[in-house]
Amino acid sequence: MSIFVDENTKVVYQGLTGSQGRFYGLRNRDYGTQVVAGTNPKKAGEDVDGIPIFASVADAVAETGATASCIFIPAPGVKAAVMEAAEGGVEFIVVITEGVPAQDEAWFYNELKRNFPQVQLLGPNCPGIISPGKCNIGITAGEIAKPGGPVGIVSRSGTLTYQALYELKLQDIGVTTCVGIGGDPVPGTTFIDCLERFEADPDTLAVMMIGEIGGSAEEEAAEFIAEKMTKPMSAYIAGVTAPAGKKMGHAGAIVSGGKGTAAAKMEALAAAGVQVGRNPTEAGALMVDIVRNLG
Amino acid sequence: MDLLEFQGKQFFATFGIPVSDGRAVDTVPEAVDAAEAVGYPVVVKAQVHVGGRGKAGGVKLATNADEVREHAGNIIGMDIKGHRVNVVWIEHASDIDQEYYASFTLDRGAKKHLGMLSAEGGVEIETVAVENPDAIAKIWIDPVDGLTPEVARAWVLAANLDPRATEGAIDILTKLYTAYVEGDADLCEINPLILTPDGRVHALDAKVTLDDNAEFRHEWGDYALTQVRDEREEAAHQKGLQYVGLDGSVGIIANGAGLAMSTLDVVNQAGGEAANFLDIGGGANADVMAGALEVINNDERVKSIFINIFGGITRGEEVANGIVEALSRVTIEAPIVIRLDGTNAEEGRAILEPHLSDKLQSKPTMLEAAKAAVELAK
Numbered sequence: 001m002s003i004f005v006d007e008n009t010k011v012v013y014q015g016l017t018g019s020q021g022r023f024y025g026l027r028n029r030d031y032g033t034q035v036v037a038g039t040n041p042k043k044a045g046e047d048v049d050g051i052p053i054f055a056s057v058a059d060a061v062a063e064t065g066a067t068a069s070c071i072f073i074p075a076p077g078v079k080a081a082v083m084e085a086a087e088g089g090v091e092f093i094v095v096i097t098e099g100v101p102a103q104d105e106a107w108f109y110n111e112l113k114r115n116f117p118q119v120q121l122l123g124p125n126c127p128g129i130i131s132p133g134k135c136n137i138g139i140t141a142g143e144i145a146k147p148g149g150p151v152g153i154v155s156r157s158g159t160l161t162y163q164a165l166y167e168l169k170l171q172d173i174g175v176t177t178c179v180g181i182g183g184d185p186v187p188g189t190t191f192i193d194c195l196e197r198f199e200a201d202p203d204t205l206a207v208m209m210i211g212e213i214g215g216s217a218e219e220e221a222a223e224f225i226a227e228k229m230t231k232p233m234s235a236y237i238a239g240v241t242a243p244a245g246k247k248m249g250h251a252g253a254i255v256s257g258g259k260g261t262a263a264a265k266m267e268a269l270a271a272a273g274v275q276v277g278r279n280p281t282e283a284g285a286l287m288v289d290i291v292r293n294l295g
Numbered sequence: 296m297d298l299l300e301f302q303g304k305q306f307f308a309t310f311g312i313p314v315s316d317g318r319a320v321d322t323v324p325e326a327v328d329a330a331e332a333v334g335y336p337v338v339v340k341a342q343v344h345v346g347g348r349g350k351a352g353g354v355k356l357a358t359n360a361d362e363v364r365e366h367a368g369n370i371i372g373m374d375i376k377g378h379r380v381n382v383v384w385i386e387h388a389s390d391i392d393q394e395y396y397a398s399f400t401l402d403r404g405a406k407k408h409l410g411m412l413s414a415e416g417g418v419e420i421e422t423v424a425v426e427n428p429d430a431i432a433k434i435w436i437d438p439v440d441g442l443t444p445e446v447a448r449a450w451v452l453a454a455n456l457d458p459r460a461t462e463g464a465i466d467i468l469t470k471l472y473t474a475y476v477e478g479d480a481d482l483c484e485i486n487p488l489i490l491t492p493d494g495r496v497h498a499l500d501a502k503v504t505l506d507d508n509a510e511f512r513h514e515w516g517d518y519a520l521t522q523v524r525d526e527r528e529e530a531a532h533q534k535g536l537q538y539v540g541l542d543g544s545v546g547i548i549a550n551g552a553g554l555a556m557s558t559l560d561v562v563n564q565a566g567g568e569a570a571n572f573l574d575i576g577g578g579a580n581a582d583v584m585a586g587a588l589e590v591i592n593n594d595e596r597v598k599s600i601f602i603n604i605f606g607g608i609t610r611g612e613e614v615a616n617g618i619v620e621a622l623s624r625v626t627i628e629a630p631i632v633i634r635l636d637g638t639n640a641e642e643g644r645a646i647l648e649p650h651l652s653d654k655l656q657s658k659p660t661m662l663e664a665a666k667a668a669v670e671l672a673k
Contacts, residue, residue, distance in 0.1 A: 099508045101479055102481060102509075106401060106438045107439065156553065157551065159549075159553055159605050160554055161553075163636070163637070185401060212553055212556060215403040236557075242556055248552060250552045250553070252403070
């Protein structure tokens with residue numbers, strides 16, 4: 001099994017007619033993802049390489065039975081696009097777009113929680129999600145992941161996630177699902193959301209977590225791990241040497257007021273029983289050992 | 296983007312928050328004119344993006360033109376913690392009865408807005424938070440609800456301000472929340488928020504950080520002009536690169552923010568220090584690579600360069616061709632170590648092979664590449 005998305009997930013791409021949306025939408029379809037529709041109010045009735053374009057997500061859901069949406073809309077339009085997706089009836093919304101204003105993120109996160117509790121939002125500013133061999137939504141290069149299991153991955157960073165997938169594949173280790181939760185201040189899906197599902201997923205036997213400086217999401221995850229996770233884990237936190245007060249590329253990656261340091265996060269995870277690597281390669285090697293010892 | 300105090304006050308004023316009458320000037324004669332216009336006594340305040348101005352002698356009271364001349368003359372051009380004072384703010388001095396603290400920011404853990412109000416203002420709020428946490432009244436605001444009048448009133452009462460301040464504080468906090476949300480700020484802080492002897496509540500300072508991601512819906516051009524960047528950061532910014540200047544000697548180029556941060560870490564573990572953080576994004580084509588190399592090349596601190604690329608959708612061959620082409624366009628002084636991994640990494644390394652020399656090495660892993668780059672920087 002996998003979490004959040006699988007071979008039955010039908011995806012509508014908001015922004016499929018744009019250059020990024022088209023590029024990744026078609027790549028995702030080539031991977032085997034059920035890319036059933038695109039939206040663009042000005043191009044309803046047209047198609048992108050055979051994928052029908054509808055005026056709205058609601059129309060796409062009505063005509064194709066789409067269950068998930070992937071948003072490639074530029075940042076100014078993301079707030080409206082997220083609400084269109086929720087009101088249109090999909091239950092999983094992936095926002096790839098980076099540069100979404102924090103006030104918009106904070107608003108639509110809370111609006112969804114209150115009025116669309118059945119909707120799971122992933123992102124903004126995330127690489128997407130891949131259940132290898134079944135469904136790839138977003139910008140991950142599918143070929144660097146080996147299908148199957150037993151490892152689940154959840155990560156705040158794009159390239160470090162690819163590296164983890166790749167290193168596991170080189171060791172012939174498969175992945176059930178790899179979730180990129182993104183580097184923004186208000187991520188729709190948290191580490192804990194993913195850990196809960198990996199813990200419940202029978203095919204996931206071990207979990208790898210990649211965090212970075214800023215905020216307290218890793219510390220909160222550590223508390224959850226100590227209390228609820230029975231599956232073995234390895235982790236890596238990027239930004240040990242990042243100076244305080246400077247944003248390191250991701251809007252959320254900033255150490256402020258002495259909070260959110262990598263050292264504090266690594267300590268919290270280690271105390272919760274997670275094997276913490278000092279660099280991505282070490283965390284990957286720790287995961288390989290964990291998998292070899294699963295029996 | 297951090298605003299200077301006077302910009303923060305202008306920002307507040309557009310949302311109806313009462314601030315002192317003042318002028319921003321950059322010469323002594325203008326300072327005197329400004330003081331005459333706003334009326335004595337005045338406060339001459341250094342405008343820099345750093346705290347601790349008062350202790351550094353950057354905030355002075357003046358009761359006449361001679362004093363304004365003396366203080367403005369001393370403060371303009373002054374160095375405060377490495378920041379040169381180019382602008383001073385001259386404002387009419389306020390009579391202060393009480394000093395409070397007020398702010399709004401995002402609580403990322405709670406995913407709600409956090410409002411903080413304290414009767415103990417005028418000092419570092421972090422100190423109050425540690426020594427007397429009960430003195431800070433906190434509220435968490437759901438962005439969907441906003442700050443309602445009922446909640447604002449209960450919050451002000453919970454903070455135990457002087458009763459004369461209640462109505463004025465409610466009014467200012469309501470406006471401050473609007474400024475924070477509609478103005479797209481990451482932080483709006485007033486410290487001190489004052490109560491005057493005649494019962495008025497008023498923002499005596501302004502600390503505002505705007506969300507750069509929201510610039511598309513505002514007119515922030517004037518604010519951008521006063522942002523302080525070092526030369527390296529300015530050059531990188533012009534090329535659209537995600538760059539942060541640091542103090543070490545190993546220049547870093549990586550694709551992806553996480554990988555770039557991680558590259559800093561492994562350089563540190565190998566015994567070196569990075570000269571910068573530089574994320575060139577996912578594409579890593581020749582143009583972007585050449586631009587990144589130019590920025591690194593102009594940094595005198597850099598003694599070696601570590602290019603760390605993980606190919607995903609952009610394949611190893613494309614990355615390698617980009618590097619080779621970039622190197623043909625830019626003459627690089629420092630030796631380069633490349634670690635290329637990911638999709639079609641071997642094909643990429645084969646393309647680099649004929650170009651390798653003492654000044655251009657290829658290493659298969661991040662750790663080996665970091666060690667080599669650190670060694671070359673010694």
